[in-house]
Amino acid sequence: MVDLDEIRKRAQAAAEKATGSLQKSMEESNQQLERMRENLNVSAEPDDAAQDGTAQSAADAQRQVELLGQMFSPEMIQQLSVTEEMIRQTVDRKVAEAAALGVDGFMSQMFGEDMGIISAALETLAMEDEEDASEEQELDLALEQELYTLLDQKLAQIEALPEAEPVTYPKNTPQWKHFGILLSGIISSLNNHELDGMDVEQHTPVMEQQIVSLVRRSWGINGRSELLDTIRYLSREGYELRYQIYCDADTVEQVPDESVDEEDRESACRGWRFAQHYKARYVPGFMTGWDVGRAAMLARWGCYLGWITEGEAEGILWELSQRAEESLHSWREFASSYLFGGLMWKLLCGDSAAESYLGYLTDAAIDLLTGKPEDNEGQWKECPWPGARKIGFQG
Template sequence: MFDINEIRKRAQAASDAASRQLNESMEKSRKITEQMQEDMEAAQAAREAGQQQDAEQAAAQQRQVEILGQMFSPDVMAQMAATEEMIQKAVDEKVAEAAALGVEGMMNQFFGDDTALVAAALETLAMEEEDPELDQALEEELYRILEEKLAQIDRLPEPEPIVYPKGDPRWEQFGILLSGIISHLNDHRLDGMDVEEHIPVMEQQIASLVRRSWGISGRGELLDTIRYLAEEGYVLRCRLYGEASSPEALMEESDDEEECASVCRGWRFAQWYKLRFGPEFLVGWDVGRAAMLARWGCFLGWITEGEALGILWELSQKAAEELHSWREFAESYLLGGMMWKLLCGDSSAESYLGFLADAATDLLTGKGDGGQWRGCPWPAPRKIGFQPRG
């Protein structure tokens, strides 16, 4: 549970620190501007009076160049532009989305850990004051909504799967596109391994995102999590829940009331869908998140590009063996997202499913800058393909 008072204190402290930093930057810019103006006026007066020598004029001009360099260096301008964009997005665009999406929605926040607490506080307050309790009636309504979204995905047009020859570069792109849904939700690039431009503010954002959303702070934790998703993940969890004769068989004596309720919701989900899909169908949910972690880890320098390509290659083979189209991959992702929300007891599942379905629709139909899935057909069943670069 969050200590709201502590959150508010830390949030205020972060806001005050940001304001001080901005004021200091503005004051520095003002002083630099005034100094430049004084130098220009002095040089002009000297020229008119004929009192300046050529060397002094050159020195004054050099001073002006240095001042301009301080004001308009590429690094400073990039930092200022990025900061302005962060503030604009965080204040005007992301607060409502974070509250609607829950924990996953907070991934789009653009500040450090202290300011992330503001989003956490908003989400917590929204859940306490607005979100209805996830009772069994609402749970059944969520199943109905999930069916609507699955039907929406199933109607999408998609190119027929094709066989990727050995060494086909589309294997590499296919692996990157397995991260498509999360990338789309976070406005990440999908045209290569890098998720964003390599500037300090974006690297800090991604590091904070991975640490806050996954509890991952470095290479070891990253690889352990990817390994878990690739080998166990929700596929194993759904299998265990589906094979259990009752939710009580999954509970432990130490489980509290909330944990028991979570187990019951997960058990009902697995029983509801086990004859229609089976646990292996959730491989898309596991693989999609693992692919995103591989790209984030490569961007942060925790793993090399060669390692990331090797991971994506293995994930690609796993996805292609179990699923047969981007539509199935998207449906798998919605099912996994639904189970995750049920286990968490998060009643915002309706809006979350809507975001996932919309992202998949854009990736397959080409709305806006989308259509990346459509441009890379699903690989037809075959185990031979792209060999990762070493």
């Protein structure tokens, strides 16, 4: 948040500093003027041989005295004082205007159309600082059980949301492209991205750099090759395969290729306990929404950054759409899958902030399914799920 009091203090300090520098300069110049006058007054009369050589020097010195005298005459000093007062009044007026505009208006006036981007970036940094500064709760067995209970509550909350019946999409229609874009809906909502086209944001240097940083920091992806490799992994294996491996293992020691690293082993134990807790209720295919939703977001980010063409992004989204339609059967089930995978991810990472994360995901799903278009919400509500409703759970 912009601190207007701090702006006022800094502006006042700058004005005082400028005034001090001006006064110091005036004092030094006055001292120089006095020295020059004294030199002229105490100079002895030159002899005949030096008279011609010193006459011009004396004239030049006298001229400098006159110029300095004019520069720092009472009239000039008064004018400088008036200028100083004008500077102070201007500072006060600008600070008052900033206060009247409010923080958003003030920043918008300073940075123009890029202010929304800068504001979002500052808010993100503030959130990260708060998270870093907060005391982390130890992720122990008791907290894991609490998170299972919370997940069940969130899944029930999503399942109770209203949703239109699925409809049949003809092949090769714009509906499929729009549906593919909406598969990135949860992440897009969390990042305030657009959902009415392939581009996630307007193309500005600041936003493009922000998306590059996001993809690199969160995913370790630095270009086209790594982007396609990650999308391929999410499309063919992803957390669906990992969840299945954990479900099939009777003990965590049976999980293949288990690292001897203590931190990795603890992560595997948390993932295995999660799978054992839920495997009787949710089949591995239920993890599809988590993999597909993130792959769809990566495809849109990659297209926005120019790492893949729009045609390539559309092809990727088409394949992801077919997989989602085959494994899941409504936007509610898709959202539940995303929460399901999101908690497993947080557990594997050992992140004790999973509770707030589940809350963010749930709020995004609610907005997509029940929000109003004028609020840039309700996109899922306006686009029914493709295909006939089937039973997606076992047990």
